[in-house]
Amino acid sequence: MQNKIKNWIFVLAIICFNAFVSNAQSEISGKVTSANDEPIIGATIIIKGTNVGTTTDIDGSFNIAASEDQTLVFSYIGYSDQEVVIGTQTQLSIILEENTEVLDEVVVIGYGVTAKKDLVSSVSSIKGDQLKNQPVVRLDQSLQGRASGVEVTSQNGAPGAAATIRIRGTNSINGENNPLFVIDGFVSGSGFDLNNINANDVESIEILKDATALAIYGTRGAAGVIIITTKNGSGVKTGKPQISFNQYYSTQNVANPVEILGGEGYADYINESGQFVPGPEGYGFTDTSLPLAIEDPSSAANTDWLDLITQTGTAINTDLSIAGNSQNTNYYLSFNRFDQEGIIQGSGIERYQFRSNFDVNINKKLKTGIRLNVANYRRENSKTDYGFIIGGVLPVRTVYDEDGNYTGTNPITSGSQRNPIADIDLRVDHTLSNNITGNAYLSFEPLEGLLLKTNVGTQLDKTKNNDYLPGALPERILSGSGGYASIAYSDYQSLLNENTISYKIPLGPTHKLDILGGFSFQKNKTESFSANATGYPNDVVQFNNLSFGSDPETFSIGSGYSQRTFVSSFARINYSFNSKYLLTFAARRDGSSVFEDGNKYAFFPSVGFAWNIHEESFLSGNNAINRLKFRGSIGQVGQQGVGVYNSIAKFNNTNTYFNETLVNGVLIGSLPSKDLSWETTEQIDLGLELGLFQDRIIMELDWYQKTTKDLLLSKPLPNTAGGTQLQNIGSIQNRGLEFSLRSFNLAKGDFKWESQLTLSGNRNVVLELGGDEFINLRQPTNQGGNGVRLIPGYGVPVFVGATYLGTYKTTAEIDEDGTKGKSFLGSPRYVDVDGNGVINSEDFVVIGSPEPTFYGGFRNTFSYKGLSLDVFLQGVYGNDIYNGRNQTHLFGRGDQNIFPAVLDRWIQGVNETSDIGRAGTSTSLFNPNSTLGIEDGSHLRLKALTLGYDFPMIGRGASSVFQSLQVYVTGNNLFLLTNFTLGDPEVSNYGSSLEQGVATGQYPYARSFTMGVNAKF
Secondary structure, three states: OHHHHHHHHHHHHHHHHHHHOOOOEEEEEEEEEEOOOOEOOOOEEEEOOOOOEEEOOOOOEEEEEEEOOOEEEEEOOOEOOEEEEOOOOOEEEEEEOEOOHHHHOEEEEOOEEEEHHHOOOOEEEEEHHHOOOOOOOOHHHHOOOOOOOEEEEEOOOOOOOOEEEEEOOOOOOOOOOOOEEEEOOEEEEOOOOHHHOOHHHEEEEEEEOOHHHHHHHHHHOOOOEEEEEEOOOOOOOOOOOEEEEEEEEEEEEEOOOOOOOOHHHHHHHHHHHHOEEOOOOOOOEEOOOOOOOOOOHHHOOOOOHHHHHEOOEEEEEEEEEEEEEOOOEEEEEEEEEEEEEOOEOOOEEEEEEEEEEEEEEOOOOEEEEEEEEEEEEEEEOOOOOHHHHHHHOOOOOOOEOOOOOEOOEOOOOOOEOOOHHHHHHHOEEEEEEEEEEEEEEEEEEEEOOEEEEEEEEEEEEEEEEEEEEOOOOHHHHHHOOOEEEEEEEEEEEEEEEEEEEEEEEEOOOOEEEEEEEEEEEEEEEEEEEEEEEEEEOOOOOHHHOHHHOOOOOOOEEEEEEEEEEEEEEEEEEEEEEOOOEEEEEEEEEEEEOOOOOOOOEEEEEEEEEEEEHHHOHHHOOOOOEEEEEEEEEEEEEEEOOOOOOOOOOEEEEEEEEEOOEEEEEEEEEEOOOOOOOOEEEEEEEEEEEEEEOOOOEEEEEEEEEEEEEEEEEEEEOOOOOOOEEEEEEEEEEEEEEEEEEEEEEEEEOOEEEEEEEEEEEEEEEEEEEOOOOOEEEEOOOOOOOOOEEEOOOOOOOEEEEEOEEEEOOOHHHHHHHOOEOOEOOOOEEEOOOOOOOOOOHHHOEEEEOOOOOEEEEEEEEEEEOOEEEEEEEEEEEOOEEEEOOHHHHOOOOOOOOOOHHHHHOOEOOOEOOOOOOOOOOHHHOOOOOEHHHEEEOOEEEEEEEEEEEEOOOOOOOOOOOOOEEEEEEEEEOOOEEEOOOOOOOOOOHHHOHHHOOEEOOOOOOEEEEEEEEEEEO
16 A cells, blocks of 8 residues: 555656746747638637647637747647747637548548548447546447447346447348457457457457448448457657556446345245135135244345345556557557456456557558457356346355355255356356467558559457366255366367459549459458366366266267358449549459358449539538538348358267267258358448538438348258258348437636547348248246247247236126136236137237337547546437246245245235236146347436546656556446346347347346546556
8 A cells, every 4th residue: 555655656756847837937828710810719729648738719809828838739629730849929810720620530440441531331439538538348338329220238238248230230040240350350250259458559440231341341341341450659759769558447337136035935935825725716815824834924035145145346457558550660559458357256357468560661662561469368257157146045044054065056946956156156157368460461552543452351269168166065065966067168260361452543632543453362260179078076176087077888989070161252342433423332242151052153243433513613601510421332242141060961979879889970950051142231222411510410321221132041841851950041231220429518718628420320121031920039938938039020030928917806707717726816818819728839929129219329529628527328219128037036946036026916815906916826837938028128228437637847847757647436326217127128138139138147247336547658
């Protein structure tokens, strides 16, 4: 602690010294005008490196006190900043030029860059500074709500947990719906682990969405492309290197804990349930003469398991980077350490990451560079399951028995059950990951505008999971099974070579023609191995020696190998006439090893156009509209949608008896599918871009339609053939609107206010399933099963189930439904669609959809002198969530927890109007998934709030130690508006597009508070 205090005293001393060395000041006056000699009212004049400043009056005039060695910075929204070194001047006349920064902004696209004003495609850009000061380990967790058309849903709140990213909806059923990641020119695939990227290294993120942007990636781009560009040293002043140090400390707690009934309430419910009988008339009766399961509910144990397993988590992040620039070389080196303890005890992640980026101009025509990223992390997986505890670890169960040993049984059923605290204390479960991603390029420009470039890269990813259940765990003591160990290992390798030639053909000032051609070769290989053993006599060696498992009958081993090769050629032509009319052709011919001869190659073309209407003469005198562009595109992209060896016959392992002896055998799983070909997505996009008042207001609106044909689906074969066969037989469609707005609302004196808004809505529908009426994605089952289906004419996917009508209030209702003896007063009542008196899957209808009506984000940034406040709201509206716990926890069984809502349940003679079922009725009923489980997933979240302070004296003069110094505090997930009852409504079940929106109680999300410092030297 003393050392930390000394360090802060030292920092403050340096700051004071910087303030002390300022020179004597004099009065500076002047006037600020535009290029047409109009006075600019409210322009800001700031002494560079300080918060000292003023604004111009109604005549554009100003006065400010400054010293000779200082620099004045003049700025106004819609105009370019201008810097003036004071020297001996006392009277200044400043002319500000109109700002074309947004129009001239460079946007990264496939295999190149382009000015935003020349962009024909639909591309969303996120700059790296929008991601800073956020306590997250994965880059995708920072993208939510920041780009239109991009829906980001975290799978759970565990440290390092992945998010599900969907760009313009779900494109495939069996294929890949995750976007393609391209990192500094290396095509990393859609399964790239973003734990390996440090957000502080990111310069920009471009999200490619329409056909002309995606066609250059062919079959890899059907689900969208995310291009991540990391920092280099080109922006650093020549000479002295720039050192950056960033560190923050964060505390985290469960944001929205799930509530379950305590011990006494649970005991009352179970007692009432045990006294329920059909009764002599068969309509249900509470027999108080029956014995109680728990004699004295008030003395029952009251263990809050969810509270016991959670904790205040912490996160410490340290970034150190050095960047430099000389005449022929620029570089960027960074090191990152991130260490997080999860909010569930025993979970967390520790990551080390190193990046090295170099660019070297060998001569005027030859340039080379490398990008190298090395990442290593150890993730401590959660040793216990939050949803498992919600489900059935009862409050009337204690952690320890009378002898101080862990309990290992359910006190109601007496069945063996895991002890969450014992799991946390004794179990071992972690994932080790090592990733190296690197590529090198060489470019040669023999003629001005003609560029030849080759790029060679590799990605090596090794992952191992170790899991050990000690024999000392209570349930394993009861079974006498000893310790259990398992390991799983994966080794992924990717090799890439891409060669391009581009030429900016000089055609004079009116015509511009850029052409690009290229060839790509990529080979991906994965090897995997897994094994497990049980019967360990002691817990010394754990998973380090599987031969210690003494039960040979339960020992298992598996391995796998897959290889996928891509060979592609691609081209793009950009044409511009007079900067008004823009035309882009892009195409790719892809070949993949996963298909048979005759279907290995496919061609995917696109064309796009744009009209810069603001360049027309009829808008030349318009002072309000400075930018107006209409654009459109149409084209095709592909999707493999098939595993590496799915075109050949598959066999499954099985055991059978031969001569009364159990022997190993094989059983046909699927027949060969020699005619398999590519899934094809046809996309149309129309867009409008508008800039008002020198881009003080910037708007973009896009409409799109995507139709994916020839979906690869498994088709059941006749019984004579057996098994299934993969065929191109399905189709789906997505339509949507995207809107983004950026506005500079106010710039008055030292106060500035800027806003950014994104809103997106997507509608998808299944068009064809190869003649099938529906496909079950999760087979409906009783007591907690989930009904998720694909149905032609409906979204991808939908929830199905029975329609819940409430409870039976009268015997007449039971007689009317013909369910006497099966249904009782107070028991759940459903719509019997076929009228046969039986509720089953034949009575299922569509009851909901996980797809939101719209989603988006709203960011406001306020600044006053050195203070800044960043407020970011994120929300979703109109989606349904299937709460799988309602089936069991509102109609409780003895081995299930109960939700507090059952306190308002149907009780004979007390509360006979309630629609929450009577205690005890569920044990004798088929409880289907139903509308009772459907909840509104709409929510509005304060995603992040950051308050920062930039010290004003930093960066002044040669004696300054710091170039900049900022301290900040950030709150994440500070409040949540929602009607969802099972914790957080952000649900992405197992990360699957086809099973999204099913909630059973995932690892909870955290509310975090962060303190940090950013310094540049």
